[in-house]
């Protein structure tokens with residue numbers, strides 16, 4: 001083991017030792033608190049950018065649809081939906097799941113390589129499952145109308161639209177997340193890292209901003225879709241069904257890389 005590997009291992013072990021001693025980590029309320037906190041924390045920087053870009057044109061340059069504006073009415077609607085979904089569905093289900101499968105408390109933390117492998121495997125699995133779910137819910141008209149239309153309320157994305165979904169869509173996504181964690185047999189610490197990564201990437205894909213350091217610019221060969229890819233889905237409906245990567249859309253002929261039409265709406 002190299003020096004940097006042993007330092008990373010030590011850091012993860014210290015973090016895991018601290019978490020194991022915290023009562024809140026084992027509480028049935030922890031999953032919903034963690035989910036809501038991570039989601040809103042990922043949204044806050046983009047909400048600040050939405051406010052700033054009303055006055056600062058150099059921030060507006062990074063918006064995918066520079067003419068679109070995020071109003072208080074839109075923000076309030078999405079926030080109400082997020083809290084409603086968390087308290088009415090995620091909270092009772094996560095408490096039931098906690099009773100059924102209490103969080104294991106292994107003594108050892110995972111090593112960095114296994115965390116990275118699990119995170120990548122999770123993202124690839126989730127990408128496949130959501131691509132198929134998403135394609136089906138666009139191809140079958142009644143499935144779209146009843147279960148997915150809610151998520152398409154806005155044709156330009158902003159961070160809080162990430163979880164602006166109906167109950168069925170939210171439960172399906174939660175099911176895929178839980179199933180993949182169980183399939184991969186993730187360490188509880190890996191599960192937390194994985195959830196933060198998953199949430200950050202979902203919010204980034206809905207952020208409505210494209211920066212030089214955005215994930216799709218960092219991943220080579222156009223393998224990753226990112227914010228522009230998903231914004232085009234909200235604008236054009238019948239393209240870019242995969243949440244993260246581009247291979248499924250390429251295979252099914254639904255990949256669209258074109259420039260988003262610049263909106264001039266107010």
Ligand SMILES: [Zn+2]
Pocket residue numbers: 134138148152233
């Ligand atoms: Zn859709």
Ligand SMILES: [Zn+2]
Pocket residue numbers: 151161162206230234
């Ligand atoms: Zn979306």
